[in-house]
Amino acid sequence: MNNYLLNPLVSIIIPCFNAEDFVELAIRSIMEQSYSNMEIIVLNDQSTDNTGKILKKLASEDSRIIYIENEKNIKLVDTLNKGLLLCNGKYIARMDADDVSRIDRIQKQVEFLEKNPDIAILGSAMQIFGEGIKEKELLNPTKHERIIAKMFVASPLFHPTIMIRKELVDNGIFKYDKNFFRVEDYHLWVKLSTEKVKFANLPDVLLDYRFLTNSETRLGEKNLAERIESHSKIYEIILHNNNISLNKDEIYLYTKTMSKNWIDETISLNCILNIYNKIINQSENKLIKEYLAKRWIYFLFRTKNFSIIEIKKIITSFITYIGIYSIIKDKFK
Incomplete structure (x- = not known):
């Protein structure tokens, strides 16, 4: 041959x-x-x-x-x-x-x-x-x-x-x-x-x-505004491709949950939870829901300021259960 x-x-x-x-x-x-x-x-x-x-x-x-x-x-x-x-x-x-x-x-x-x-x-x-x-x-x-x-x-x-x-x-x-x-x-x-x-x-x-x-990646991380904006444009495309509707402000806030360096402690945790739930409720893909739920848990670990009311809502939220279950499942694969 x-x-x-x-x-x-x-x-x-x-x-x-x-x-x-x-x-x-x-x-x-x-x-x-x-x-x-x-x-x-x-x-x-x-x-x-x-x-x-x-x-x-x-x-x-x-x-x-x-x-x-x-x-x-x-x-x-x-x-x-x-x-x-x-x-x-x-x-x-x-x-x-x-x-x-x-x-x-x-x-x-x-x-x-x-x-x-x-x-x-x-x-x-x-x-x-x-x-x-x-x-x-x-x-x-x-x-x-x-x-x-x-x-x-x-x-x-x-x-x-x-x-x-x-x-x-x-x-x-x-x-x-x-x-x-x-x-x-x-x-x-x-x-x-x-x-x-x-x-x-x-x-x-x-x-x-x-x-x-x-490196190019590290230099990009130093310019936070530019990097957040670039990722926001990508998430906007992904959401559009999957027929998921968020406004530009919601996409921007969603983007800021993706890195510990981007988290804004002044943003209401309830607001972020609503955005994640909005995406999950518009998606029928179980794997997408799993990745979003795990990201939600990682975001919570990086966030410091919880009110008592927010803690109660987090604990009873379905996305929190999905996230914890998925992370534990990954650990025991």
Whole structure:
């Protein structure tokens, strides 16, 4: 049988900007993969440090590396979209310039996609490490139905772990939107969920994610107003897609319950409870209700100011029972 069919070409996109401290380790983790039929597309977005020099050195060592230098700094979203159009593989994988892929990452993802032709986008678990944090494994739901449900409260795939079928790019539906800068991946998953694209996550840890205080995600977290606004736009799309009606003020308040850094202690707990109940009452999906109920419980743990009346209402609320039951059930899986 044709070797291409047995071992299809995989394109790896690695956008790079001022990553001299980590980029060699990141790219070598791809060069040393157990799966070898790859093209490694590294895109230097006009780095001002030694990133370009390191990338050129690595390209001289490995003919699979394709070095691209942007004519000007075009930022992450445009660099990713540029990289997508350069890919020739049957599958396309993402990788950041400061993370480390486990040696069997590409092999496991290719094997899964070859065996499951209905899955178009595949992520995995990852381990977080880095500056001043305790290493821990981060998991996402593995099944499509749960991935779709989790979109109501958070991004259900870890962006640097994904592998997709190139046909999504060829069909013009896989493209990042720079109007959702720093949450471009989350927005894309939501958009693709309406295109009948099927998702999955492997339970295996296939990537070590480096926590950096100056990463795009961390920089986004520092600009709270911008980040809350971006997420509000995403939740507005999700709710609309599911025929759930909230006004803009309610969507904004709902968004502020999604992170401990966004919680406003001046907002009435009763008001938040009413918003959650409003969503649950308009949804017939049990998994969506489960994720919302768990998020409600996490929100309660992060909130400090309860009145006696509010405590009584919380205790007797159906969403509280669902949330506690779901969290306990998850612990004993």
